[in-house]
Amino acid sequence: MNTYEELKSFFEPKTIAVIGASKSPSKGGYIVVENLTNYKKGKIYPINPNVDKILGLETYPTVLDVPDEIDLAAIIIPAENVPKVLWECSQKRVKAAVILSQGFSEAGEKGKILQNEVDKVIRKGGIRVIGPNSVGLINTSNNLVVSFVPFKEFRRGNVSIVSQTGIFCGNMLLWFLSFEWFGLAKSIDLGNKCDVDDDEILMYLEEDPETKIVLLHMEGVRDGKKFLKTAKKVSKSKPILCLKGGKTWAGARAVASHTGSIAGVDQIYDAAFKQAGIVRVESLNDFLDLTQAFNFSVLPKGNRVAILSVSGGVAAVLLDLCVEKGLQPAEFSSQTVEKLRKIFPPYVNISNPVDLWPSIMSFGAKKVYPEILETVLRDPKVDMVIVFTLLSEKFLESWSFKPEFILESVRGKVDKPVAITAMGEALSLEKLNRITGFFHEKGVLFYWSLESSVKALAALYKYAKYKEKILGLDG
């Protein structure tokens, strides 16, 4: 059985036991059962010796009493009882367990001893384990939620998240999914990584048909060599974005006390990540921004960027950011210059960056945006485009900056990366979602921040270059 088949019990179980199920709505053991009531592909068995029924489901005293085979156990009981219960699971030949309980290697000496006992059961019993200290896992394709965080609705999509700490599978998910940006495929919090490690999850996600992009939060890794070998293989077909905690001495110290991981020397990680094609991100916002980029945009063929800006001043700031991030200003072909000259006042010297303002003042935004964008996108010397625009309802009609104008010339999807970055009044969430959705349908990226658009295009370029090199070596 390969890793994909072996880990399937976590993501497509036919039977699930919830050990530590509770009747009280304020308890985690209740929310786990409640989350599972949306799962229609398998039977749920709550385990609790003191209760008959939970949410209408018949309840059993121990997992050994369930008159059925069990694929997956969700364990949410006090840490000190976990080794015993896990042993029962392995007696019952339960295939997989997610240990949601806390109080193990992250919680002092006593916790470390408990985690060692869990390790022993795993080695003896052969059961596969995610956690302990895990917030759980989600598979949106079948509505499976194994977690004490109440998740009700999901936008399905192609992004999978693997993390080593609850926040990324809990609230960060809510944050990600509350904007109309991208949808989720799988989410897995590996917790203290007693058994299943990043390495195996990556192998699983490589074969998972729903996953196109992997977001990885990690603090430490058990077997670095194995992880990198897998990452290198996976990143050929699916980009891996990684946020690594513990870069600095202070962060590393925090990591050690948090999950008990050794963060390791950062320079080594950095070099290894580059070799494996992993896209490194520095913060939560980078995670969001780059996920948008990899989810909605095509990859560029090179790093020559054209800048179309409603402000010459901002164009200069944008160019500075581009050069600092490894992009270079495109030199327009003579055909492009000739075409653009027709919609600019004669005194304007046509070159990249293009200051759109004189053209808009003379011909109106409705004519200017689509013509210039189309011309620039067709230039073989341009690999990607950044548009800096205004989104304002307070300006004159002829200057008005409607999102539709910008993309009027784009019939299907753009065939080069285009990032739009805008300035304007604060928009309502509804308007913001409408605009973002409109851009994404065309494969166009949209950010409120100059740096975000530059970082996004730079990351797409780096990954494209890596992929070209590595596939060239392979073939």
Place this chain on the structure above:
Amino acid sequence: MNTYEELKSFFEPKTIAVIGASKSPSKGGYIVVENLTNYKKGKIYPINPNVDKILGLETYPTVLDVPDEIDLAAIIIPAENVPKVLWECSQKRVKAAVILSQGFSEAGEKGKILQNEVDKVIRKGGIRVIGPNSVGLINTSNNLVVSFVPFKEFRRGNVSIVSQTGIFCGNMLLWFLSFEWFGLAKSIDLGNKCDVDDDEILMYLEEDPETKIVLLHMEGVRDGKKFLKTAKKVSKSKPILCLKGGKTWAGARAVASHTGSIAGVDQIYDAAFKQAGIVRVESLNDFLDLTQAFNFSVLPKGNRVAILSVSGGVAAVLLDLCVEKGLQPAEFSSQTVEKLRKIFPPYVNISNPVDLWPSIMSFGAKKVYPEILETVLRDPKVDMVIVFTLLSEKFLESWSFKPEFILESVRGKVDKPVAITAMGEALSLEKLNRITGFFHEKGVLFYWSLESSVKALAALYKYAKYKEKILGLDG
């Protein structure tokens, strides 16, 4: 007459001539007059030889025909007529003029010749000029708007903006002011800087009682030595945040074709800015983030930061960012550790960063946030605090993360910088404004991004250190 008195004609004119006033609502010359109808402190004289009345105001053929002294002229006519009209102004002894027309040094050889002619008139006639190629100026204290950008309402405040390109006085203003973040004192677009330069405007703003913070966008400066001398003086009492376009070769080239400025060698600027206490920013979002910080927060006494985080994983990422930006983790005093121990499960090792989660799970967010924040703020070994929290309505009641909880212990304003950074569902604009306003009233900063909070605190620390050093040298 000192600079402050001399430049007063721009900001508190008793009489204003609008040269190039128009009857057509789609023309800039109309909007200039319309903007001025809100100005109650002076008389408006539209100038147009072909029209009798504009917006009910009697109109004159030339400025020479106006039967009144003129303090300020707003000039919005084709560039080629500007030198002649400016000469008429100087004959009329108009004290100041804002040239809103475009087509000068930014617009090729012909424009450069025109700008030289304007220079000559200034040298001969003694009139003070802002522009050409300026979007105009705003003084919120008396509702004066001299601009072709339609500005209707302002939130008054203590931030003044000086720029060299229209966007910062036009749409960026709309952006800034459409969030409930901070208010505007003055806004001035210096355009091509024929006459009035950053240097003199800084001198004016130093004495302006409404201005507490100066935002400066610049591409080049005429007399670097003079500018730095002034900046050094001003930054002792009012922080200057500066975005300089043209850092890289590509940006510098863009700047040269945009306003005709020479961006200069960036390392020289960087060193000079440091000497003058100027806070350098890299992008529009930095501008917004740091303005919030300087506007609402006290300055820190040192760089020792305490981190309170609802996620241990995010705490590690935050610490990495802090160390990279020149902050250092505070070591708690023993009293703080003792106090905190009482609201944590016994297995938790109390140190900085504080992982709030075990405490919230045991005691509830309502108790935990105020107690921990109060304790940490009182620790003499802590100079500033970052709180990473959730703002979510989807969680259990006892975990619930209401902005009020966090600050329940804060009676007046905090006496050390506190930045709150949050994750949660997308909020409506109304809710976002309410939360932000709530935090700002207590002198607490609020950002959706980890980097923004770290950058903000790091900038406050750097400026505080500079100020301490320079005032120490002075006194």
